[in-house]
Amino acid sequence: MRINSKRFAAGAALALVASLGLAACGSDDNGSGGGDGGDITVTFLPKNLGNPYFDTSDAGGEKAVKEFGGTYDEVGPDTAGPDAQVSFIDTAAAQGIKGLVVSANDPTALCDSLDAARDAGTKVVTFDSDTDAECRDLFINQATSEGIAKVQVDMIAEQIGDAGEIAILSAAANATNQNAWIKLMEEELKSHPDIKLVDTVYGDDDDQTSFDKTAALLADHPNLKGIISPTTVGISAAARYLSTSKSKGKVFLTGLGTPNQMRDYVKDGTVKEFALWNPADLGYLAAYATKALVDGDITGAEGDKFTAGDLGEFTVGENGSVLLGDPYRFNAENIDDFDF
Amino acid sequence: MSTATLHPSQESAATRVVQTLLRSRELAIVIVLALILVVATTRRSSFVFSADGWRDTLLAPSILLLLAVGQMVVVVTRNVDLSVGSTLGITAYATGKIFVSNPETSVLVVFAAGLALGAVVGALNGLLVTVFKVPALVITLGTMYVLRGALTHEVGSDRMTAGDYPAHFEKLGNQQVLTIPVLTIIALVVVALVGYYLHTARGGRELYAIGSDPDAADLYGLPSGRRVLGAFVLCGALAGLAGVFSAARYATAFSGTGSGIELQAVAAVVIGGVAIFGGSGTVWGAAIGAFLLVTINRALPILGISEFWQGAVVGALIIGSIVLDRVLSIRRTHKLVEARDHA
DSSP states (O other): OOOOHHHHHHHHHHHHHHHHHHHHHHHHHHHHHHOTTOOOEEEEEOSOTTOHHHHHHHHHHHHHHHHTTOEEEEOOOSSOOTTTTHHHHHHHHHTTOSEEEEOOSSTTTTHHHHHHHHHTTOEEEEESSOOOGGGOSEEEESSOHHHHHHHHHHHHHHHHTTOEEEEEEESOTTOHHHHHHHHHHHHHHTTOTTEEEEEEEEOTTOHHHHHHHHHHHHHHOTTEEEEEEOSHHHHHHHHHHHHTSTTBTTBEEEEBOOHHHHHHHHHTTSOOEEEEOOHHHHHHHHHHHHHHHHHTSOOSOTTOEEEOGGGOEEEOOGGGEEEOOOOEEEETTTGGGOOO | OOSOSOOOOOSOHHHHHHHHHHHOHHHHHHHHHHHHHHHHHHHOGGGTSSHHHHHHHHHTTHHHHHHHHHHHHHHTTTOOOTTHHHHHHHHHHHHHHHHHHOTTOOHHHHHHHHHHHHHHHHHHHHHHHHHHOOOHHHHHHHHHHHHHHHHHHHHTTOOBOTTTSOHHHHHHTTOEETTEEHHHHHHHHHHHHHHHHHHHSHHHHHHHHHHHOHHHHHHHTOOHHHHHHHHHHHHHHHHHHHHHHHHHHHSOBOTTTTTTHHHHHHHHHHHTTOOTTSSOOOHHHHHHHHHHHHHHHHHHHHTTOOGGGHHHHHHHHHHHHHHHHHHHHHHHHHHHHHHHHHO
C-alpha cells in the first residue's frame, strides 16, 4: 500500500503545529500558576464596550494596575444584555486571571459563571453595578444609592422651584442600580410634597430609544417641568432632543452624565446642572481593591482596611462593599475642568 | 390558445385608478396608520398639532424609511439584507470621523461619503450572494456580525458626541422647509424615485420577475446576477445614507449605533405587504410600513399602553399583516381558478 506522501506531510505538519500550540498553552499555565505573588493579572469586564463611562473607569483601572506593576486587560460584549458577559467570565477563569473586575448587566444571571471563576481561584470585584453579594468578593460602590438619589432630587427641586410634574428616563427596566436609585428617589420625593413623579420610562441605554422616549414624555405630559435621567446615555439623548425642542428652557433636565457628553448642552442652556462621581477614581479603586484581595491583605470582610494609591485608605463596609464617596455636581462653572 | 385571455379594460382610467387603490394591500396599512394618528391626536392634540409634534411625526420615520426602501428592493428579489444596521453604524461613526478631521466639511460631501461607503458594503454582500449562490440570509447575517465586530474593534470605547459634529450638520437634523423636515424630504424623494423605477422601468420589473421565480428568470435570460447585485448596492447605499441621517438627528454615534434596526427594516417591509419570498409588494407599501412602525412606537405611550407591551403590539402587527396577505392571496387564487374554469 502506497502512502500518499503529500497528504502524509500535511498531516504531520498539522500534528506538529497542534503539539506546539498545546505546548505553548502548557508552558503559559505553568508560568502564571507557579509565580506566587508575582504578576497580578487584572481583567476589566464592563457592561459593554463603546461606553465612554466604562472607557474612563477602565482607564483609571489601567492606571492603578500599572502603578502596582500588574498586567491589565479589558474585554466585554458589544451591547449590554443580561447574559452577554457570561462567555467573557468563563474565558477569564479558563485563562487563570487573578482578578476580574465586573460591572454586572444582571444581578443573578452571571452568578454561576462568577462562582465557577472564584472556585478556579479568580478574585471577583464588581463595580458600578453589583451582583448578588454571594457571587463576588467585593463591590466598589460609586456612591451610596441614597447619596445618588438625594443629589438628583435636590438638583431637580432647585431647578424647578420645588414644585411641578417630573418624570424619570431610565436605562433598561431590569438594570439593578437604576431601579434601586428610582426607588430611593421616590422615597426622597416624599419630603418634596409639591413635586409629582408622573412617569418612568426606559430608554435601554440606547441613543435612539432614549431620544424617542424623551419626545414621548414631553408629548404625553404637557405640564412636565423636569426630567431626571440617572444614566449617561439617557441624559445626553434627552438633552439632544430638548435642545431642538420648544420645551428647551421650560423643561429642566438633570441626572447622571459625563462632562464630555453634556458640555454642549450645558453651554447652550439646555441643562443647568448634573451629577456624577469620577469614574476614573472608581476604576482606580476597584483595581487596588482587587490587588488587596489577590495579595491576601483583605478577605472582603466588614472592617477590612486597604490603601488605594493616591485615593488613600478605604474600609470595607457591610455586605462586602467599599464606598468611593459623594457624587459631584457639574455645571457651567466647572465643566471645562473635566475631560472624560 | 386562440382566445385572448387579456383584453383592454372597458372602464375609464379614473375608475381603474380608484379601483386599484381600493383593492390595494397598501390601503389596509394606510387605514391603520390614519386610525393611530387620529386616536393619538384625539387623546393629545399636541401629538400632531404642535410644532414639535408635527416635526417629530414627519422626522422620526425618516431613517427607517430609507432602510425600508432599500430592504424592499432586496426582498422583492427573494433575498434579504440583515447587515444594514451595521452599515448604518459604520457610516454614522465615519461621518463623525470626517467632521473631527475637518469641521468645515460640506454636508454634501458627507452625504456622498455615506452613500459610497454603504454602496461598497452592499456590493460586497451582493457579490457574495450572486457569485457563491449562498442564501442572502446567511451571507448578510455573517457580514452583519463581521462589520459590527470590525466597527467595535476600530472604535473601541470611543464615542462621537455632540461636540464632535459641527453645528451646521446638527442643524440639518432638525431643519425644516415649510415645516417639513429636510431629512424627511430627502427620504420621500428617495421613496418616489425608487418606487417609480420599480413600478415602470424594465430593470425594476425584472427584479419582480427574478423574485417570483428565479429559475424561470434565468431560463428567460434575465441578467439575474447583475440585477440582484444592483439591488444590494442600492440597499447598502441607502443604509449608508441612513447612517448620516442618524448622526445628524441624534448627534452621537458609537460602536452599537443601529444595532437591531435591521429587523425593524424587515418588519416595515413585511407590514407594508411585501412578500418575504419575493416577487410582490411595492415601495410605497414598505414606506408606509416604516411610517406605521415608528408612529406606533410614538403613539403607544400616549394611548396609555405600557411600553413593555410595545414589542408585543409590533409583533401582532407583523403576524396580522402576514395573515392578511395569506387570506388575500388565497382569495385571489380562488378567483383566478374560477375565471379559468368559466373561460
